[in-house]
Amino acid sequence: MDTSRPANDQIAAAVKAAILSMRLTPGQMISEKEVGQLFGASRTPVREAFAMLREENLIVTRPSRGTFVTKLSVHQITSAQFLREAIEVAVVERLCQTGVCETADTALHANLEEQRRAVGTGDKSAFQTLDDQFHLALAGATGLGRIQRALTREKMVLDRLRVFSLDRADNMSRLYEEHDRIFKAIRTGDLRNATRQLRDHLRLVLGTLSESIAANRAFFDLNET
Template sequence: MTTTANSPARTDLEFKRIDASKPAGDQIFGSIKHAILNMDLQPGCIVSEAEIAAKFGASRTPVREAFMRLREAGLVVTYPSRGNFVSRLNKEKILEARYLREALEMANIRRLASGGLPSASHDRLLENLQAQEDAAAIGDAVVFGNLDDVFHLELAEATGFPRAAQVLEKEKMVLDRLRVLSLRDKNHLGFLKDEHARIFEAICAQDLSEAVRFGELHFSSILKVLSDLEIRHSDYFDD
């Protein structure tokens, strides 16, 4: 990939070839989305439809379909006569997503701390926290990030409201790239794991005030991370 002046080239980036038994557009969209959210394709990087088609061994039609969906998701922007670019991080959109996510997650925490945690959810969360501890101990940010997702989605699903997890999944996408940057700090992994454990323990004890307190502390930390990363990676953010 060629890039803007602020982003390193990623000509080494490879993708799996298209599985002919599945819709090509879905596969291309999923792979490019994953590469963007995991910062393999960095903010400001130009992405060529022709090059993507060649890398996937696909025609231009499913590639155009995938790019349309990426634009709708806010992950790619298109400038006439210039091409398609990975969108830069936008502070206002991040703050909005954080606001919406916090409102939903705190509602989940309050419901579970008041009404109790289903035993199956309890066991899955306990296993998840142990895996988080293991990942943090060796500094595996990729595994830890996946476990972080599962932890919060498990809390949402434990409420018994299916759409709680669906809405959470949608809103967290705006924050995913910010999180990938923050998880590069290995000390931050242990910090997040401890915050998750405190929320879990307070929910299990049905201690509503402590669950709310630890939840609010957890989500307020996003603001500090945003401020720090905006300074350290200013070239990733909108002017």
């Protein structure tokens, strides 16, 4: 724990990362007492952290039963995908019209090189982080700060599903190649190609949904209305 930063923020961030990476699995019970012991924290910051996680719909507390990691919701996933695509297509349209500044261009090139290395070493965790950074860097290149925040919010709903898709041996390589093609189309101002490549790329995760449900039924809320 970093004593210069609020304990509740640090605990919430750590538990959130564990949930989104599937180290804490959907439906798994999570205890305030155990988390407090793990971090050496008192009850108050842990309760505050849990409140923050409930606000983000990452955990749910059921009276007389306990607190659990929320299961994956097909409805929320499809809604988030719809919103994410709308945001990112608008980002690509703007960048094709305005161009990418030198600073953002350099950062995106460096990110793609790191992605290539992660593919080569099979580092799924590093690749997922770089994948997130690539899309956020494109949003940041628009110069519109709220876009990154909106994109982060919608992507979070999809992150756990993306963990399943990265388990497929060829998916990291495919995603890297698609990122590379999207960026090249943006740099040349090829709006039609860039948006087509982007839509196909973003819809890949939904293409794995049925397969993911079949293989991991216990992780999904199959009784949602």
